[in-house]
Amino acid sequence: MEFLSPKNLNEALKFKSEHPDFTVLAGGTDACTLINSGILKSKGLINIYGIKEIAEIKENGDFLEIGALATLTQIIENRLVSKFLPVLAMACKTIGARQIQNRGTIGGNVMNASPAGDALPVFLAYETKMELLSAKGSRLVLFEKFYAGYRKTAAEADELAAKFIIKKCDDKERFAFMKVGTRRAQSISKVCACFRQSSSYKIAYGSVAPTPIRCYVTEKFLNGCKTDAFAADEAVRLVRQEVSPMDDIRSTANYRRHVAGVLLKRFLESV
Ligand SMILES: Cc1cc2nc3c(=O)[nH]c(=O)nc-3n(C[C@H](O)[C@H](O)[C@H](O)COP(=O)(O)OP(=O)(O)OC[C@H]3O[C@@H](n4cnc5c(N)ncnc54)[C@H](O)[C@@H]3O)c2cc1C
DSSP: OEEEOOSSHHHHHHHHHHOTTSEEESSOTTHHHHHHTTSOOOSEEEEOTTOGGGTOEEEETTEEEEETTOBHHHHHHOHHHHHHOHHHHHHHHTSSOHHHHHHOBHHHHHHTOOTTOTTHHHHHHTTOEEEEEETTEEEEEEGGGTEEETTEESOOTTOEEEEEEEEOOOTTOEEEEEEEOSSSSSOOOSEEEEEEESSSEEEEEESSSSSOEEOHHHHHHHHTSOOSHHHHHHHHHHHHHHOOOOOOSSOOHHHHHHHHHHHHHHHHHHO
């Protein structure tokens, strides 16, 4: 297997355009597992880990920009994330354990395209834009449009994920990240969710459909009524209709549907 180690972003993009079939290696916590178990057979690897130009976390006016190569630990410990998007740090804290968080990147979580990726409902609920780069230039994609189906993304073979652009959350906003797995550490979500309530409700889930999803019907219902106990019960009923989970080794569709409602109910009770 050929192993390419670009020295900077330009070289990484050049390698990717010359070898679109090579696998990009960021932290390698997903990719190396698949290579070692023989599931991922690749002619070569392009190791982009540590390329500084796409690892930064910074403010840009009303927005926070998070480089795709920022590690989960960097996000958890970052001052700007704690201030302007604490719910992303909450989600990253539940990913794997310390070793995975130290090595794994946020871009890897997104590009891996697992419907159980824990950061994904946060990006969905926060209407994130994602920058993709190739040797030909840059383009912005709405996170909502990024997943075309189970493990299918809108990224072209010669593109790298570069950064995530998210509007800073305001002081009055209420939010939550919730995850249910077999235990607290090192477990992949049976259901995960990000909920927001500011001027309107935003409801996003992972692991309850082939891609992470926003629940627009339930949001519309909640945005159009006074949220009392009756409305909360109706929202739970609607959200259980909106998700489309499946049975797999981690859980059953029925349990996932039930839990999706329970998590929303907890959030509504808390606000
Ligand atoms: C023990 C264990 C526990 C885990 N627990 C969790 C968990 O609880 N929750 C969870 O969500 N995930 C979990 N994971 C999955 C994984 O660790 C995370 O998804 C992590 O964020 C992946 O980041 P990475 O940098 O290691 O990605 P990599 O393994 O380097 O890459 C993953 C995929 O994304 C592509 N890629 C990476 N970066 C880019 C880029 N910038 N541009 C283009 N393509 C790119 C790679 O080619 C590869 O296909 C776990 C994994 C392990 C091994």
